Amino acid sequence: MTIEVEDLRKVQLLRLSNGPANILSVGTGLVAALGAALARAQAVPGCRGVVITGARNIFCGGADLGDLGRADDLRALFEAIEWSAIPVVMAISGPALGGGVELALAGHWRIAARTAAFALPEVGLGLLPGLGGTQRLPRLIGADRALDLMLSGRRITAEAALAAGLIDAIVDGDVVESAIRFARDGRAPLRRTCQLPPPPDAAAAIAARRQALGTSLNRAPERILDCVANLSGDFAAGMRLEAQWLDELVASEASRGLRHAFFAHRAAMHIPGLDKGRRVGPPATAHILGRCTHSQHIAATLQASGVAVSQGRPGQGAGHPELVVTLDETSGAPQFLATEAAAVTASPRRAATSYDADSVQDADGARAAAKHVQFHCAGPGALMEVIRAPGTAPAALAAMAALGKAMGKTVIVSGDRGGSIFERLAEAYAAPVRSLLAEGTPAERIDRALTRWGMARGPVAAGLVCSPAAGTSRDAALRPGPQSDAHIVELCLLHLVNEGAQLIDEDVAWRSADIDVAALEGLGFPRERGGPMFEADRIGLPRIFARLQRLYADGKLARKPAVLIEALARAGAALADHDATASGTRLRARETRSVVESYSTLK
Incomplete structure (x- = not known):
């Protein structure tokens, strides 16, 4: 982590350098270092401007998700940039994502290379752009365009950003040199985004999108609309509401599940036992x-x-x-x-x-x-x-x-x-459905219970189970069956969790996160719930193990509860702890030895 500082004749150049994506991290000290560098730059006699850019032709890949509880530090940094007494010019090349866009919005001018790309992907993690993004972006480019970016999370090019008004210019040469010349010229006025009036199109843009909102476990789109609806002349009040609703989303089960799904997909790219330093591309x-x-x-x-x-x-x-x-x-x-x-x-x-x-x-x-x-x-x-x-x-x-x-x-x-x-998970998902059908539960009712819970499709509609009950009348689907919707969901989840743990026991799968990825991508498991193994951790493995024991005793579970579930439940640990141990990392707030020894003894 470092902030590279260059004194360039009346201009101070501040370059972010933090890993391959120049992540804005409070924990590593980068945010504090950038704030200190900005303060020193403003104190340099005769300094006409500050240019902020990123190392290795990457502007900023966003804020560190590990710093969600320390967002106030980033908000304070962006406020210091915005209220700088001398112009701050953002020189943007490569990706500016999430917090990287919000950093750019705090500057007074934004100059981009043609390679620049912009996105606010927070909604896909069950979050909102909570570092001033919901308050600054609509003021700068209008509510309709801002909501399009914040609700879709899509990436746009430099050309699209220029057309929207997100950036001020595109340069074909060296974007940093262009920004330095612009700042040194001394004719760049201070343009503070926070002082722009609320956009006149806010009410219409919000109404149209509220009408289009569907039912979802993810409340981030709703809260993004709420933030934009509360734009007013009081910028500080809007920032307080944004911070309050971000904290609410961070604590939500949907965001926790979406963040786990994100990290599980990233973890799947790291193959156990391979040299992490060696990058292998696809064959030619x-x-x-x-x-x-x-x-x-x-x-x-x-x-x-x-x-x-x-x-x-x-x-x-x-x-x-x-x-x-x-x-x-x-x-x-x-x-x-x-x-x-x-x-x-x-x-x-x-x-x-x-x-x-x-x-x-x-x-x-x-x-x-x-x-x-x-x-x-x-x-x-x-x-x-x-x-x-x-x-x-x-x-x-x-x-x-x-x-x-x-x-x-x-x-x-x-x-x-x-x-x-995947095939073993699919069979584990189908097995309790066949039992429910045999007990007289209508296929449509099973599918309805699971899709209401968040599954992309029901197991019968997806073709995982062939049933003579499929295609019965709508009245049959609505009639009370032998089992409640909650029981249907729990039965399917328990079978998936037990089979996933059996796969780890048998060394077919290495991590519980890989089981989650297989269920998310193959079975249409709701991303807001993270995956069956993450959901099991949320419920608690002692409770999961007790329910599996009861199912097995009642003859409703083909195989005994997995050894891994039993070991972790007895140790008071979680599947995430097993993944951390398997990855060679230290267990959070637990002793690695107790979990590993317990598992080894039972296995």
Whole structure:
């Protein structure tokens, strides 16, 4: 963490440098350092202006989510920038996201490179732009445009930002040099966004969007509208309301779930055991053996992501059950084979993914297990499982994961025994539904209970369960069934949690967060609830374990409660603690040893 300061003849240049994205962090001291640097710059005799920019052609990737409880420090910094006695010019290149946009709004002038991009993605985390964004942005660009950015979270280009009035100019040359010349010229007046009047289009823009708001667990859109509705001549009063509603959202279950989902997706990109310092990109070329509708779809997806693709026929014949992709990694890793795992259903309880390293051969006929990695495109969404076998080379695994990301897939890594994570979760989700149907609960009522809880689709409508009850009348769906909606939801959740923990017990999954990602992307689990394992932590593992024991005793759970659930419940720990231990990090407020020893003893 550092603020690089340069004294450039009547202009002070302050450059943010904090990790790859120049995050505004209170905890690392960057926010305090920027405030101190600004104060020193204003005290320099003859200084005509301050230019704030980011290192490595990245302006600012936002505020640190770990500092949500210390937002007042950032608000004070932005107020100091806005009320600076000399002009503060923001030189923006690369992304300005979230708190980075709010930092720019506190400046008096904003000059951007064509590479600049702007977004306020807080709504996707169940939050609002709570560092003055809801108060400054509508004043600067109007309520309609501001609400579009804050409610969608979408990213816009420098050209779009200029057209909206978010920035003052785009330069094709060095944006920092241009900002320095502009500040040194001494003709830049002080333009404080907080002193602009409330926008005249606020009432109409708010009314239209309130009407369009649907039912959601995420209350952030509603609170963003409330903040803009309370714009007035009293800027400080608006800031107080914004801060109050941000604190409310931070504490909400929906935001906690959305933030967990965000971090779980990021964690999934970090593959256990691989060198964190080595960045592997997707392969440059791929050769697909086999021609079918699915292989053509994969070929088109690869081509769209910039991978050169050629196609042939499988050497084993047209009936070979595996789709083989030969990937030529030009960045240093050896050529390897990626095969789509064939699902087998020998057991009616689960669908397993086959893996046989001896069956994979290179062009010379020699075994090539180290150069072979299997993958499985799971579910109807964007989930891809990359299967890690004991002999799989790290380079092959990393390149396949990079390829999946280039294809727009969310990639998780699973073990080579015990089946696909998604398919086992899907079966665990379907099993209690079949029992409920057998007890006489209408299919439509099951689907309704789960979609009202937040699932994207009910299990019957999604085709996970085939039932003769599907398609019955609407009256049947509304009739009271043998079970309440809460019981239906709890039964499905408990089965998912137990199966997820079993997957960790069997070393098929490495982290509970990976289970959550699979459920979010494959089953349409509500993001506001974070995933089944996060929801289990929220409820409390002692309660989850007690309910699982009761279900098992009543014959309504096929397998005993997972060892992991029992161990953590007895230790007073959470699944998040297990993930922290598995990641090699220190458990928060708990002793790592007690949890690990308890788990090892039971396992």
